[in-house]
Amino acid sequence: MFSLPSTVQPQVTVPLSHLISAFHSPKPVSVPVNTSVSQNKHRDVVPEHEAPSSEPTLNLRDLGLSELKIGQIDQLVENLLPGFCKGRSVSPHWHTSHVSAQSFFENKYGHLDMFSTLRSSCLFRQHPRTLQSICSDLQAWPVFIQSRGFKTLKSRTRRLQSTSERLAETQNVAPSFVKGFLLRDRGSDVENLDKLMKTKNIPEAHQDAFKTGFAEGFLKAQALTQKTNDSLRRTRLILFVIVLLGIYGLLKNPFLSVRFRTTTGLDSAVDPVQMKNVTFEHVKGVEEAKQELQEVVEFLKNPQKFTVLGGKLPKGILLVGPPGTGKTLLARAVAGEADVPFYYASGSEFDEMFVGVGASRIRNLFREAKANAPCVIFIDELDSVGGKRIESPMHPYSRQTINQLLAEMDGFKPNEGVIIIGATNFPEALDNALIRPGRFDMQVTVPRPDVKGRTEILKWYLNKIKFDKSVDPEIIARGTVGFSGAELENLVNQAALKAAVDGKEMVTMKELEFSKDKILMGPERRSVEIDNKNKTITAYHESGHAVIAYYTKDAMPINKATIMPRGPTLGHVSLLPENDRWNETRAQLLAQMDVSMGGRVAEELIFGTDHITTGASSDFDNATKIAKRMVTKFGMSEKLGVMTYSDTGKLSPETQSAIEQEIRILLRESYERAKHILKTHAKEHKNLAEALLTYETLDAKEIQIVLEGKKLEVR
Ligand SMILES: Nc1ncnc2c1ncn2[C@@H]1O[C@H](COP(=O)(O)OP(=O)(O)OP(=O)(O)O)[C@@H](O)[C@H]1O
Numbered sequence: 001m002f003s004l005p006s007t008v009q010p011q012v013t014v015p016l017s018h019l020i021s022a023f024h025s026p027k028p029v030s031v032p033v034n035t036s037v038s039q040n041k042h043r044d045v046v047p048e049h050e051a052p053s054s055e056p057t058l059n060l061r062d063l064g065l066s067e068l069k070i071g072q073i074d075q076l077v078e079n080l081l082p083g084f085c086k087g088r089s090v091s092p093h094w095h096t097s098h099v100s101a102q103s104f105f106e107n108k109y110g111h112l113d114m115f116s117t118l119r120s121s122c123l124f125r126q127h128p129r130t131l132q133s134i135c136s137d138l139q140a141w142p143v144f145i146q147s148r149g150f151k152t153l154k155s156r157t158r159r160l161q162s163t164s165e166r167l168a169e170t171q172n173v174a175p176s177f178v179k180g181f182l183l184r185d186r187g188s189d190v191e192n193l194d195k196l197m198k199t200k201n202i203p204e205a206h207q208d209a210f211k212t213g214f215a216e217g218f219l220k221a222q223a224l225t226q227k228t229n230d231s232l233r234r235t236r237l238i239l240f241v242i243v244l245l246g247i248y249g250l251l252k253n254p255f256l257s258v259r260f261r262t263t264t265g266l267d268s269a270v271d272p273v274q275m276k277n278v279t280f281e282h283v284k285g286v287e288e289a290k291q292e293l294q295e296v297v298e299f300l301k302n303p304q305k306f307t308v309l310g311g312k313l314p315k316g317i318l319l320v321g322p323p324g325t326g327k328t329l330l331a332r333a334v335a336g337e338a339d340v341p342f343y344y345a346s347g348s349e350f351d352e353m354f355v356g357v358g359a360s361r362i363r364n365l366f367r368e369a370k371a372n373a374p375c376v377i378f379i380d381e382l383d384s385v386g387g388k389r390i391e392s393p394m395h396p397y398s399r400q401t402i403n404q405l406l407a408e409m410d411g412f413k414p415n416e417g418v419i420i421i422g423a424t425n426f427p428e429a430l431d432n433a434l435i436r437p438g439r440f441d442m443q444v445t446v447p448r449p450d451v452k453g454r455t456e457i458l459k460w461y462l463n464k465i466k467f468d469k470s471v472d473p474e475i476i477a478r479g480t481v482g483f484s485g486a487e488l489e490n491l492v493n494q495a496a497l498k499a500a501v502d503g504k505e506m507v508t509m510k511e512l513e514f515s516k517d518k519i520l521m522g523p524e525r526r527s528v529e530i531d532n533k534n535k536t537i538t539a540y541h542e543s544g545h546a547v548i549a550y551y552t553k554d555a556m557p558i559n560k561a562t563i564m565p566r567g568p569t570l571g572h573v574s575l576l577p578e579n580d581r582w583n584e585t586r587a588q589l590l591a592q593m594d595v596s597m598g599g600r601v602a603e604e605l606i607f608g609t610d611h612i613t614t615g616a617s618s619d620f621d622n623a624t625k626i627a628k629r630m631v632t633k634f635g636m637s638e639k640l641g642v643m644t645y646s647d648t649g650k651l652s653p654e655t656q657s658a659i660e661q662e663i664r665i666l667l668r669e670s671y672e673r674a675k676h677i678l679k680t681h682a683k684e685h686k687n688l689a690e691a692l693l694t695y696e697t698l699d700a701k702e703i704q705i706v707l708e709g710k711k712l713e714v715r
């Protein structure tokens, strides 16, 4: 009899299938009745199961456990693996002596298919844990299949062996027996068990304990193995998930994804956009460019019409102009007018560190475009892909990319209906091969808008917001020389924001002027505390500029004077050209110099030579630049004649000193003229300075009222 004291420690292990076989042995010798009944039943129903089993079948007697009762085994199992036996009774339909693995794969190969393990591991754990189901589970583990799980068994044995050894020592059981049992052939091991009991003269009284220990050890080992295998499965599952995540992450990696996208043709650069909503109507102030592009639109609308007549249109059009002047907008408008797909690509997208990636993207782009002709391909920042083919460590494969672009452009016929529009701010940086006939052979300049263009652009964007009737876009346009379309759009937007912040319902000239100054000179610095003395100096300085501008015939009309600090300045006077000046006369240049001098002259006249300030430095910069250009570039000096002096550093010392002298004379004469005007109009100067101290900012009309000696209406 197995007595199952809970203190008995596990000692050795045998394959569970042996134990199962033992339960259902067809040769019960001294097995109690209840066991033999179920075994007989089993034999009656499925006798064929026993014969083909390749697994050594052992019975309780073989194991020396013939006196072990089912109830005892249950109790043992329940003690060691609580819950395993819950509700278990020897199932009447548990009739197999050969325990098959869960799948064909396992039966065939002797180990688990990793994927099926992962798929089914959860389900397994949810099965009712009858001994049979546990056995089935355990059966699947290679360690329990003697013929195939040798390695695992050995390693596991080693682990258990060490436990057994320790226990054997403490319980006076020879370690050699344990080793022998585990490592040798099962049949002889079982014999050894019986023999050992005899040879070691284990007393009868201890034999039960020995057997119980034997069985308990087996079951504990099963539990241990199950745990190990569970955690092994879990680890495998976690590893599998990590590997999957890793693969996903790698594909998301820019380098790999670029390769992936390009090789699969999924590059985002080749997604066309239908440009119906953008037309020439949306592009203002660049009439010439629009006219030149009109014929391209006609061609895209009806390519056959052109080819029938033998006409040949350029393959590539190069839009050249400063940033923000509407090149992209124009290209979109071409596609929109013709109602064809628009393929946008930025040159920098092709500028790849990796060999072949840029070239491959170009190939993809052209392949897609040709398949969807007629269409427009727009390559922004063409200089970054089509720059001169220099060897640079920064762009090691740029040569390949340009060559690919050239090859693609040569690769389709003019009548295929694909128009390539490139845009650049630096046409001089482009590779010569790109701009020869047959490639980008048509150049369209998109300049900064003139005053008329600026007015149109301002009107266009003003119409998108609420603005007061008093707003005169032309005045703003006159004060925004050199602004691009994008900057004008920004100006209107900033004015709208300012009006909203101030709680106004409409945008007025004030907000527009405000945002113009902000863009030109930086934000207002209202928080800056300027003392009265400095405020007074600034007021006289600024009104000095204004008075000179007002009384000098060729000076530009005044737009505004202010002593409000903004950006790096404490105040300023803005002048408005009536029109964009394409040329300037000598008188106009001298007038500009005089106006610049006005600030310092005012300081000197009002506060004395000892109290002049540093505030005039930028005025002198400006005046000196004009004087220098008059002498060295415009041939406006009698002494130095009609000659240009580009690199003054390389000139002879005599010429250099002659130039310097001429510049100095021009500046001194200018200073004297300014002084004369301010002395003559000292009263007006004073009135204007006081008005500025009172009102901070005065517009053109108010300045005129003050200078005419009239009283300003209280604001
Ligand atoms: N002539 C214009 N008419 C109307 N809007 C314009 C004009 N020029 C620029 N804009 C506005 O400025 C925005 C930017 O212009 P766009 O991108 O076309 O300039 P770009 O010349 O292509 O600049 P970049 O050289 O920096 O690429 C446009 O979306 C448009 O809102």
Ligand SMILES: [Zn+2]
Residues within 6 Å of the ligand: 541, 545, 599, 600, 615, 616, 619
């Ligand atoms: Zn000044």
